[in-house]
Amino acid sequence: MTGSLDSDLAHAAALAGLPGMTPVRLARSLDGFTPVSAWSAIRAGTHPADEKRRFAPAARTMDVESVGHGYVEAGIAVLVPGRPAYPTALIGDPGAPAVLFARGNPGVLDRTPRVAVVGTRSATHYGRQVAAELGADLAGEGITVVSGLALGIDAAVHTGVVRGGSTGTAPPVAVVGTGLDEVYPSANKDLWESVAGTGVILSESPLGTKPRPGVFPARNRIIAALSDVVVIVESHLRGGSLYTAEAAARRSIPVCAVPGSVRSPSSAGTNALLVDGCIPVRDATDVIVALGLVCAGRGEAPPAVPPRSRQTSGIRHEPTVAGREMKASQRAVWQAVEDTPTVFETVLLRSGLSTTEAALACEQLVVAGALVEGSGWWTKA
Secondary structure, three states: OOOOOOHHHHHHHHHHOOOOOOHHHHHHHHOOOOHHHHHHHHHHOOOHHHOOOOOHHHHHHOOHHHHHHHHHHHOOEEEOOOOOOOOHHHOOOOOOOOOEEEEEOHHHHHOOOEEEEEOOOOOOHHHHHHHHHHHHHHHHOOOEEEEOOOOOHHHHHHHHHHHOOOOOOOOOEEEOOOOOOOOOOHHHHHHHHHHHHHOEEEEOOOOOOOOOOOHHHHHHHHHHHOOOEEEEOOOOOOOOHHHHHHHHHHOOOOEEEOOOOOOOHHHHHHHHHHHOOOEEOOOHHHHHHHHHHHHHHOOOOOOOOOOOOOOOOOOOOOOOEOOEOOOHHHHHHHHHOOOOOEEHHHHHHHHOOOHHHHHHHHHHHHHOOOEEEOOOEEEEO
16 A cells, blocks of 8 residues: 555544544544544544543644555555445444444445354364355355464364365455554564455554454454354354344344354354354355355345255155256256255256256156155155
């Protein structure tokens, strides 16, 4: 990054960096004010959000231009609502940060769809393996994967995205709780570089902010708000990733959970989410189906649903219909239906067919003996 920040962005960064400033206080300081006018009022001791003038002394001694140069030299973009590159998904969100900092390419934030994959820091081998596979498979389908770059599940999912990177792979998005010059945990330094190099890392913490326990639950609201679907891979019963699930639920964002052993403490939280009615996820296909429901509700074209890579009952050879190879619509329906009851809505989402085309193909496959029909569902014969 070269050049200098314009006055509004430099003042926004300076406001965020005032000692004792929090995201809530920052939002109040900028409510009805431009960054420049907010700074002037705080400096003069007349800002209604700073009646006790706690920020005035620091504002009077801080050099705003130097602050702006510091961000330019560090290669950190400053994002504020109403300006280019601020994430569209956060506009209008009740917890939207008044100022965001970005390292990497903020342009990837407006890619859709986006899925958050998060979980416990003390992940099991099973959890890390599932997270890495989800990251690689979802990104490979063009879906942007959002996570927190923490140890455990977060690191595993973005490792999967980065290692699986190829043409067409969606870039990763991370939201962290420290300043973007403070890599935390230090063990993830190489991963930070990879994510910033191919996607973007976001933070609402100004440069120099060290890790503090309280900021991580707060950053989880941003992860949720950026996402169309949230997936919890592993979580303890009181795990921090459940804050992300709660933030998603408050925003009516679907929450999915990966089942785990009932004897594993690392899956106690995710199993509890499943009991509460969250969507079970076994692989990327289940996530894409959930995304399809979201897109359908918004009137958008659902993402394509890849066939499952695993087989549940041996190799299934594609049947013929009336002695001939299947038509494209019949094949799409047959691939969409599983060995367990599959409802019509799922068939529609997975096949990408119209209601009429899917209904006709289902009927033809039942007549041919390829499918078994139930009450509103089908299974492979």
